[in-house]
Amino acid sequence: MRWTLWIVLGLFPLIDGHPTLKTDQNSLETADAALNHQNGSLNSVLHLDDTEKAALETTRNDPAFPMKELNTSHYPATRAAKVAQHYLNYHHGSPFKWFMVHAVKKASSEDIPEVGKKYHIQFSVQEQATKEIVGNCTAEILFRHTEVQSAPEVNCTCDDLLKIKTSDADHALYHHIKHQPEPMTGMDIPDSHGNIPKEMEPFWYLGGIGASFIMWQQSNESTLYNMAHVHSVKQLNSENDLLAFEYVVLLHDMVSQEIIHWHMQVAWNPTQGVKVTQCHLLPKGTLKQPSAEKHKI
Amino acid sequence: MNLVTEQYKDVVTQDVLGMTYENQTINYLKIGEKSDKPKKVIWMDCGIHAREWISPAFCQWFVKELLENYKTDEKISRFFQNMDFYVVPLLNMDGYNYTWMENRLWRKSRSPSPVSNCSCFGTDLNRNFDASWNSIGASQNCCSEIFCGSKAESESEVKAVVDLVGRIKNDILCFLTIHSYGQLILMPYGHPNKTAPNHDEHLKLGQNAANAIKQKHGTSYRVGPPSQILYPNSGSSRDWARDIGIEFSFTFELRDNGTFGFKLPEDQIQPTCEEAMAGVTTIVEYVHNKQFGSAAAATVALWSTVLASYLSLLVLVQ
Numbered sequence: 298m299r300w301t302l303w304i305v306l307g308l309f310p311l312i313d314g315h316p317t318l319k320t321d322q323n324s325l326e327t328a329d330a331a332l333n334h335q336n337g338s339l340n341s342v343l344h345l346d347d348t349e350k351a352a353l354e355t356t357r358n359d360p361a362f363p364m365k366e367l368n369t370s371h372y373p374a375t376r377a378a379k380v381a382q383h384y385l386n387y388h389h390g391s392p393f394k395w396f397m398v399h400a401v402k403k404a405s406s407e408d409i410p411e412v413g414k415k416y417h418i419q420f421s422v423q424e425q426a427t428k429e430i431v432g433n434c435t436a437e438i439l440f441r442h443t444e445v446q447s448a449p450e451v452n453c454t455c456d457d458l459l460k461i462k463t464s465d466a467d468h469a470l471y472h473h474i475k476h477q478p479e480p481m482t483g484m485d486i487p488d489s490h491g492n493i494p495k496e497m498e499p500f501w502y503l504g505g506i507g508a509s510f511i512m513w514q515q516s517n518e519s520t521l522y523n524m525a526h527v528h529s530v531k532q533l534n535s536e537n538d539l540l541a542f543e544y545v546v547l548l549h550d551m552v553s554q555e556i557i558h559w560h561m562q563v564a565w566n567p568t569q570g571v572k573v574t575q576c577h578l579l580p581k582g583t584l585k586q587p588s589a590e591k592h593k594i
Numbered sequence: 595m596n597l598v599t600e601q602y603k604d605v606v607t608q609d610v611l612g613m614t615y616e617n618q619t620i621n622y623l624k625i626g627e628k629s630d631k632p633k634k635v636i637w638m639d640c641g642i643h644a645r646e647w648i649s650p651a652f653c654q655w656f657v658k659e660l661l662e663n664y665k666t667d668e669k670i671s672r673f674f675q676n677m678d679f680y681v682v683p684l685l686n687m688d689g690y691n692y693t694w695m696e697n698r699l700w701r702k703s704r705s706p707s708p709v710s711n712c713s714c715f716g717t718d719l720n721r722n723f724d725a726s727w728n729s730i731g732a733s734q735n736c737c738s739e740i741f742c743g744s745k746a747e748s749e750s751e752v753k754a755v756v757d758l759v760g761r762i763k764n765d766i767l768c769f770l771t772i773h774s775y776g777q778l779i780l781m782p783y784g785h786p787n788k789t790a791p792n793h794d795e796h797l798k799l800g801q802n803a804a805n806a807i808k809q810k811h812g813t814s815y816r817v818g819p820p821s822q823i824l825y826p827n828s829g830s831s832r833d834w835a836r837d838i839g840i841e842f843s844f845t846f847e848l849r850d851n852g853t854f855g856f857k858l859p860e861d862q863i864q865p866t867c868e869e870a871m872a873g874v875t876t877i878v879e880y881v882h883n884k885q886f887g888s889a890a891a892a893t894v895a896l897w898s899t900v901l902a903s904y905l906s907l908l909v910l911v912q
Contacts, residue, residue, distance in 0.1 A: 372822070491857040549856075
């Protein structure tokens with residue numbers, strides 16, 4: 298009996314280490330498993346296995362081909378995809394159809410000597426109103442390396458783009474606006490808290506589609522634009538069958554963090570889509586800053 | 595903040611971090627089981643950039659979640675025993691106030707320009723820390739949104755963080771700073787030529803946090819150093835924290851991806867906070883368990899000790 302006890306006690310240190318402050322190497326691996334995360338290394342704190350390391354490499358250079366594979370979550374790919382988004386919106390958007398990049402699936406780039414850099418992106422987009430995902434988009438984006446800003450040249454197609462049908466809504470809005478006694482106006486969309494009155498939403502979208510033209514034109518490899526705010530929108534007189542609006546929009550460039558003010562005139566009808574007929578940059582400080590709530594904190 | 599401190603005075607202390615340029619008091623909360631012994635710390639600050647309103651909202655949510663659940667949730671209860679949470683709900687109070695009163699899209703502090711021929715206000719607090727200060731991704735133009743100041747730590751808000759964090763750095767297990775937008779979990783460094791010694795561990799932990807976020811509401815967050823996934827930058831609080839030896843340091847960029855940007859609508863506040871909570875908890879749990887062992891291991895260790903003691907007693911009695 299006594300010997301058995303001694304053996305058991307002697308074996309204890311082999312089974313268990315220090316009784317209190319043991320670092321549990323397996324805690325995150327357990328969390329991994331619970332989160333369906335593949336992990337091969339269980340013998341120390343978090344390590345990337347070779348597959349994960351390879352997936353995270355910035356570029357893979359194969360001298361036989363000029364194309365450089367890009368990491369889809371790195372900014373060269375995401376900035377190029379954003380440009381494709383702007384292009385897509387300008388060419389296919391409407392007051393009821395506005396796309397955002399959903400995921401970048403594959404990306405590569407090639408240097409074109411004396412010209413610039415061309416990106417090849419496969420990505421999906423999500424339409425904001427319907428939340429529908431258009432899964433198969435491909436784009437080629439050429440950024441010319443010029444002294445002054447020049448618009449990137451874009452070729453972009455998506456399968457199933459036409460599955461998002463907004464024709465009825467577009468026509469209904471068009472007729473509604475045409476038959477109003479007074480031209481419409483609006484300001485500060487969204488408001489400080491992100492609210493947008495339901496009847497203003499199509500004009501927010503329309504501003505976003507028009508702004509997409511400007512953002513596309515102004516983009517380069519060192520920018521990432523989103524529309525931050527519609528300062529004002531005002532319907533203009535138009536004699537033809539196009540509706541015309543004057544907008545002041547605020548664009549946010551993620552890289553410089555600057556807010557840039559643009560004035561634009563936008564023409565639209567359901568069959569011809571959206572066209573920016575005029576636009577110009579407003580100097581910083583020209584207009585009163587976006588109004589905020591006059592609350593005391 | 596006073597109400598919370600009063601209502602939960604067993605576990606919450608409120609203290610002064612420092613002062614803003616406009617002489618407002620920056621407060622922070624120290625949350626955890628009170629103890630005479632020094633405890634390990636989890637640091638979280640919010641509202642360093644004024645227009646990122648979801649950030650201070652998240653700090654409030656985080657505090658609420660901790661306090662509503664520490665008595666019933668075993669995990670949080672353990673956290674409270676072993677660690678203190680230092681939470682700064684709103685660091686850039688001057689800037690935040692300005693977004694309510696004057697300009698919703700203001701980013702920087704509200705200190706006047708240090709440069710005589712430049713009349714703009716404000717320094718980007720997240721370019722003002724002494725971490726490769728003014729080397730890349732920052733500007734010396736005082737009108738720029740990323741103006742890094744006349745020198746590192748020129749801003750009183752930054753000085754306030756540096757003073758306290760510097761004093762307790764050996765106890766801080768993890769430094770978290772909350773921003774928007776972009777749906778990113780950023781790790782050191784912003785400078786493209788710098789890599790943290792525990793880069794891989796950071797990346798894996800960040801990815802686990804992103805997975806936890808995705809499980810909540812399906813939102814995708816990207817993970818990596820800003821020099822790769824966002825833009826090169828310098829002078830950030832996250833990089834400074836890593837530089838002074840805090841083992842884990844993350845920036846969270848919350849929703850969205852540019853649709854509403856800084857003006858996230860009300861109906862997205864709660865889901866954003868819920869998913870961010872899941873991400874933050876993943877990180878906190880890891881750094882806690884790395885330091886103190888997991889609950890399971892602790893239980894096994896405890897019972898092993900008890901059994902060993904019992905057996906020893908039997909031997910002595912024999």
